[in-house]
Amino acid sequence: MRRRRSSGDHPPLTSSTAAAALFLSLFLPTAGAFTVTVSDSGAPSALVDAPQTGFSMKRDGGRTDPKEQKAVYEIMKATGNEWATTIPDVCKERWHGIECMPDKDQTYHVVSLSFGALSDDTAFPTCDPDRSFLSPALAALPHIRALFFYRCFAGNPQPLPPFLGRLAPTLQSLVLRDNAHVGPIPPELGNLTRLRVLDLHANRLDSAIPASLASGLSSLRSLDLSANRLSGPLPDLPTDSLNVLDLSNNLLAGPIPPSIGSARSLIKMDLSRNRLTGPIPDTLSGITSLALLDLSYNRLSGPLPDTLTTGPVSLRTLILKSNPMAGTQIPPQGFSRLKNLTVLVLSDAGLTGSIPDSLGRLPALRVLHLDRNRLNGTIPGSLRRLRDLKELRLNDNRLVGPIPFDREMVWRMGRKLRLANNSALCCRPDDEGGRDRDADPEETASFLLGIGYCDPEGVPGSGTATATEHFLSSDGPSPSEESTSSLPVSGGRRIGRRVLVWNWDDP
Numbered sequence: 001m002r003r004r005r006s007s008g009d010h011p012p013l014t015s016s017t018a019a020a021a022l023f024l025s026l027f028l029p030t031a032g033a034f035t036v037t038v039s040d041s042g043a044p045s046a047l048v049d050a051p052q053t054g055f056s057m058k059r060d061g062g063r064t065d066p067k068e069q070k071a072v073y074e075i076m077k078a079t080g081n082e083w084a085t086t087i088p089d090v091c092k093e094r095w096h097g098i099e100c101m102p103d104k105d106q107t108y109h110v111v112s113l114s115f116g117a118l119s120d121d122t123a124f125p126t127c128d129p130d131r132s133f134l135s136p137a138l139a140a141l142p143h144i145r146a147l148f149f150y151r152c153f154a155g156n157p158q159p160l161p162p163f164l165g166r167l168a169p170t171l172q173s174l175v176l177r178d179n180a181h182v183g184p185i186p187p188e189l190g191n192l193t194r195l196r197v198l199d200l201h202a203n204r205l206d207s208a209i210p211a212s213l214a215s216g217l218s219s220l221r222s223l224d225l226s227a228n229r230l231s232g233p234l235p236d237l238p239t240d241s242l243n244v245l246d247l248s249n250n251l252l253a254g255p256i257p258p259s260i261g262s263a264r265s266l267i268k269m270d271l272s273r274n275r276l277t278g279p280i281p282d283t284l285s286g287i288t289s290l291a292l293l294d295l296s297y298n299r300l301s302g303p304l305p306d307t308l309t310t311g312p313v314s315l316r317t318l319i320l321k322s323n324p325m326a327g328t329q330i331p332p333q334g335f336s337r338l339k340n341l342t343v344l345v346l347s348d349a350g351l352t353g354s355i356p357d358s359l360g361r362l363p364a365l366r367v368l369h370l371d372r373n374r375l376n377g378t379i380p381g382s383l384r385r386l387r388d389l390k391e392l393r394l395n396d397n398r399l400v401g402p403i404p405f406d407r408e409m410v411w412r413m414g415r416k417l418r419l420a421n422n423s424a425l426c427c428r429p430d431d432e433g434g435r436d437r438d439a440d441p442e443e444t445a446s447f448l449l450g451i452g453y454c455d456p457e458g459v460p461g462s463g464t465a466t467a468t469e470h471f472l473s474s475d476g477p478s479p480s481e482e483s484t485s486s487l488p489v490s491g492g493r494r495i496g497r498r499v500l501v502w503n504w505d506d507p
């Protein structure tokens with residue numbers, strides 16, 4: 001067996017390396033989903049199962065602490081890995097999924113244990129799902145820093161044992177993902193004061209979030225309790241060091257406490273898919289490092305706090321979709337200070353009023369969803385300046401007037417440009433959008449997805465141009481359903497002559 005050993009000297013993880021690890025997990029979602037353990041050397045490993053750098057235990061030098069070896073046998077038996085109990089020295093003949101470190105007397109201590117098939121090429125021991133359990137022997141590993149159990153107990157759902165709170169104070173990372181754990185989060189977890197990563201994603205935990213987590217876990221950098229059935233209010237969370245907070249997909253209710261604004265190191269905050277009510281606290285603008293804010297699918301009310309539109313200037317992704325913020329308007333200066341904003345999703349948020357020009361001053365914007373609101377007025381010509389825009393949804397609003405995009409922009413977005421079900425959008429063959437005046441009008445119209453020409457005499461948006469009362473769009477793979485409901489009978493002849501219907505006959 002090839003032995004891998006990690007470096008014997010192990011400086012404490014510095015905040016900058018931890019931040020780098022978390023940064024990876026944010027912006028390389030596929031590679032980083034499990035950027036959760038801290039490798040023995042103190043350097044963050046990009047993946048939990050990435051090859052460890054290190055050295056081999058010298059043939060005769062050192063042995064595993066006998067008490068810890070016994071505990072490891074118990075833990076391995078409890079996961080259906082009896083094979084491990086025949087290994088004479090677990091740190092010497094180690095497998096992928098156990099990490100050990102020597103002390104100055106060459107006694108080896110277990111610092112990390114990992115279980116579960118993360119991917120096809122991961123070699124962590126897997127658990128026998130029908131009889132595995134978390135062995136109390138875990139509390140007999142005084143040097144343990146990281147525990148990782150992934151899909152281990154699915155056939156034998158069990159509560160999280162309170163003895164987890166008695167794991168060694170050296171523990172920095174506790175990951176129990178996709179394990180079908182039931183019942184409450186034990187308040188005892190708040191005793192793990194050195195914990196940097198707590199990840200209980202995708203279980204069936206159904207308590208409130210214990211207040212002890214807030215008071216006890218002062219070193220926490222990443223808290224992921226997403227995809228459970230947690231209820232009750234959002235507690236005041238440990239805030240100073242927290243980089244990642246993911247409580248999405250639970251049943252959390254009540255307001256977002258304004259104190260959340262004191263989590264000044266947050267990079268990602270995902271509270272989506274809960275039952276949160278009340279306004280969005282304007283203290284969020286104080287989180288100067290925040291890159292992702294997702295509050296979608298809650299019951300939050302308006303208005304949008306002014307401060308959110310001016311900061312945090314670090315925001316890259318802002319998702320407020322599906323909240324009943326009825327009557328909320330996008331402020332005239334709308335988000336224009338958020339120069340790094342790439343994704344802005346405000347669909348189905350009860351927005352009224354018009355789309356401000358200032359949205360065209362977000363140079364990094366790639367995705368803009370304003371669909372399913374009650375936005376009126378015209379589409380601002382400034383949106384033409386969004387050269388990186390890949391996806392624009394303005395469908396299901398009350399917009400009128402000319403579509404200000406040129407042919408290149410329409411082509412670029414293709415089916416990701418959605419304009420269906422507005423009041424009276426139309427296309428101007430001679431607008432300043434760079435389209436070729438001499439181009440065949442039928443062909444030009446085809447670029448605009450079947451939307452009729454503006455009536456030359458009609459004031460844009462006056463609604464007097466029969467041919468522009470309704471239009472078709474590329475919304476969805478086949479527009480035929482929409483087409484039948486929105487094709488105006490009165491203007492039919494004119495539309496028939498002048499408007500090509502995108503995909504009308506697409507097989």
Ligand SMILES: *[C@@H]1O[C@H](CO)[C@@H](O)[C@H](O)[C@H]1NC(C)=O
Binds near residue numbers: 188189190191212
């Ligand atoms: C651990 O936490 C629980 C509940 O939060 C508390 O009652 C208990 O005294 C703590 N135990 C230790 C050893 O600190």
Ligand SMILES: *[C@@H]1O[C@H](CO)[C@@H](O)[C@H](O)[C@H]1NC(C)=O
Binds near residue numbers: 314315340
């Ligand atoms: C915007 O992004 C750039 C490039 O990624 C980065 O250097 C800059 O610090 C960001 N600005 C803010 C305010 O976060």
Ligand SMILES: *[C@@H]1O[C@H](CO)[C@@H](O)[C@H](O)[C@H]1NC(C)=O
Binds near residue numbers: 352353354376377
């Ligand atoms: C748009 O709607 C707002 C309120 O919902 C209204 O005050 C305004 O007059 C409307 N503007 C247009 C151009 O219809």
Ligand SMILES: *[C@@H]1O[C@H](CO)[C@@H](O)[C@H](O)[C@H]1NC(C)=O
Binds near residue numbers: 374395396398421485
């Ligand atoms: C058109 O959009 C409005 C919302 O602005 C929505 O209520 C209505 O159901 C939509 N109509 C169709 C046919 O989708």
